[in-house]
Amino acid sequence: MATERTFSIIKPDATRRNITGKIIDRLESAGLRVVGQKRIHMTKEQAEGFYAVHKERPFYNDLVSFMISGPVVVQVLEGEDAIAKNREVMGATNPKEAAPGTIRADFAENIEANSVHGSDGPDTAKTEIAFFFSDGEIVG
Ligand code: ATP
Ligand code: MG
Numbered sequence: 001m002a003t004e005r006t007f008s009i010i011k012p013d014a015t016r017r018n019i020t021g022k023i024i025d026r027l028e029s030a031g032l033r034v035v036g037q038k039r040i041h042m043t044k045e046q047a048e049g050f051y052a053v054h055k056e057r058p059f060y061n062d063l064v065s066f067m068i069s070g071p072v073v074v075q076v077l078e079g080e081d082a083i084a085k086n087r088e089v090m091g092a093t094n095p096k097e098a099a100p101g102t103i104r105a106d107f108a109e110n111i112e113a114n115s116v117h118g119s120d121g122p123d124t125a126k127t128e129i130a131f132f133f134s135d136g137e138i139v140g
Contacts, residue, residue, distance in 0.1 A: 004082040005035070005138075006119045007128035012070035013113035015039070020073050023116060026103050027077060030089045036076030036129075036138040042068050050131060059112065066112055074132045078140055083125055086118040 008027070010020050024034065042050070047067040054060050077086055091102025095114060098105035108114040119125035129138075 001081045003078065003080060004122070004125070005076055005078050005129060006083040006086050006125045007117075007132070008075040008077050008086060008119075009117035010073040010075070011113065011115055011117065012066060012068075012072055013109050014107060014115045015071045015073065017107075019107060019115075023103055023107065026089055027086065030079075030085055032077040032079045032082055032086060032089075033140075034075055035078045035140045036133050037073060038132075038137070039071050039073050040132075041071045044068055046131075050128070063112060076129050076133055076138050083119055083122060087120065090116050090118050 010023050014020060014023055028034070044064065047064045051060065051063055051067070054063065057063075079085060089103060091098030091104035091108075093104075093114060094111045095104045095108035096111075098108070103116050104114050108116075119128050
């Protein structure tokens with residue numbers, strides 16, 4: 001295991017319900033450290049670009065609309081095995097299938113409004129961090 005960085009988003013369903021602190025507590029309690037963080041309202045272009053890999057999926061347009069429906073918190077998380085650890089704490093995409101005690105099991109509203117995003121591998125982590133953060137905005 002090595003110290004890694006991953007990219008995380010607290011999605012609009014969670015900012016709307018004012019539960020960003022509860023979610024960050026779960027991440028920190030799992031040993032992840034916030035080394036970059038900002039609250040933004042994504043533009044349509046940003047959301048389309050960020051989710052470009054899902055362009056052909058039937059849920060793409062709805063997902064983009066949801067992600068610009070309110071503010072989000074974008075974050076860089078650092079820690080041992082951070083990419084896998086973050087995915088573990090998040091739980092499965094569909095909250096109905098998420099393991100008990102995970103963020104999505106406890107907070108997600110449905111498969112789309114599922115409270116958090118986390119990078120799924122080292123390459124996407126790198127690309128996604130660079131999509132929202134400049135080097136000077138990450139303070140480890
Ligand atoms: P994320 O990329 O947000 O960390 P994930 O890797 O678990 O989540 P993906 O398959 O990459 O899931 O899907 C990206 C996002 O698209 C999901 O988090 C969810 O918000 C939305 N999504 C995925 N599948 C569906 C679906 N079947 N219906 C509606 N929205 C979906
Ligand atoms: Mg994904």
